[in-house]
Amino acid sequence: MRNTAVVTGAGRGIGRAVAERLARTGALVHALDLDVTELRDSEGAFEVSLGSVVPKQCDCADTAQVKRALNEIDGPVHVLVNCAGIIGQPTTVPETGDEEWDQVLTANLSTVFRVSRAVIPRMTEGGAIVHIASILGLTGARSYAAYAASKAAIVSLTRSMARDHAPAIRVNCVCPGAIDTDMFQAYVQRAADPAAERLRIESEIPLGRLGRPEDVAGAVAFLASEEAAWITGAILVVDGGDTA
Ligand SMILES: NC(=O)c1ccc[n+]([C@@H]2O[C@H](COP(=O)([O-])OP(=O)(O)OC[C@H]3O[C@@H](n4cnc5c(N)ncnc54)[C@H](O)[C@@H]3O)[C@@H](O)[C@H]2O)c1
Numbered sequence: 001m002r003n004t005a006v007v008t009g010a011g012r013g014i015g016r017a018v019a020e021r022l023a024r025t026g027a028l029v030h031a032l033d034l035d036v037t038e039l040r041d042s043e044g045a046f047e048v049s050l051g052s053v054v055p056k057q058c059d060c061a062d063t064a065q066v067k068r069a070l071n072e073i074d075g076p077v078h079v080l081v082n083c084a085g086i087i088g089q090p091t092t093v094p095e096t097g098d099e100e101w102d103q104v105l106t107a108n109l110s111t112v113f114r115v116s117r118a119v120i121p122r123m124t125e126g127g128a129i130v131h132i133a134s135i136l137g138l139t140g141a142r143s144y145a146a147y148a149a150s151k152a153a154i155v156s157l158t159r160s161m162a163r164d165h166a167p168a169i170r171v172n173c174v175c176p177g178a179i180d181t182d183m184f185q186a187y188v189q190r191a192a193d194p195a196a197e198r199l200r201i202e203s204e205i206p207l208g209r210l211g212r213p214e215d216v217a218g219a220v221a222f223l224a225s226e227e228a229a230w231i232t233g234a235i236l237v238v239d240g241g242d243t244a
Contacts, residue, residue: 162233177239206241
């Protein structure tokens with residue numbers, strides 16, 4: 001029987017690459033995102049896959065919407081990948097308004113909490129959960145305090161959930177470095193010289209290039225698979241050696 005997976009933030013970028021990767025291993029993937037237009041428009045992309053990707057419009061921070069999305073899924077869920085997130089504005093703590101703080105923590109952390117809470121009771125045959133945090137959750141980040149704090153909390157949540165839900169459910173976390181997606185583009189566009197900033201970041205990565213969404217998807221697919229049967233509570237850095 002094929003696995004059923006739920007991937008949040010799967011409308012584009014890393015989440016989409018994860019959804020496609022899991023579908024290639026034969027899974028039926030429910031792809032949740034605020035905006036699934038791109039995913040719907042490229043249905044042909046999934047013809048080669050063994051499994052399939054089902055786009056579902058859903059605000060993963062909204063308990064009622066998450067519940068509704070889960071109710072539309074038949075049978076048990078085997079894999080959950082929490083990827084939805086936003087980077088927020090470049091501000092230090094005194095510069096961060098309440099609304100901005102709440103927005104970043106809600107999009108990055110509450111989504112993980114709310115979707116995990118809804119999915120865990122559906123993992124009746126056991127399962128694997130992978131959260132997407134960030135290396136900034138480990139190192140901190142200049143001018144992105146709220147973002148870094150939200151990602152550090154995901155690291156902590158991973159360890160608590162790994163203990164709470166073993167042995168039936170494994171819970172792991174991937175911390176990507178700089179991955180070339182819309183979020184990364186938005187980040188470099190804020191620099192005085194975006195092209196120079198992109199080159200600077202790239203030049204500091206030991207493996208010599210920015211990450212691709214597929215680099216993260218490979219790590220997620222491993223952690224979600226039987227190959228990782230004895231791995232839980234792990235924090236896997238996927239950053240081309242940036243924090244080595
Ligand atoms: N790109 C990077 O360099 C990088 C590095 C480290 C970690 N990450 C993390 O990886 C994840 C994916 O990032 P990305 O670069 O693909 O970003 P992205 O902006 O390209 O994609 C993020 C997706 O999440 C969706 N989303 C946001 N809030 C949502 C919500 N409440 N409900 C449902 N969907 C929601 C967006 O609509 C979007 O499709 C994020 O959690 C991000 O913090 C990215």
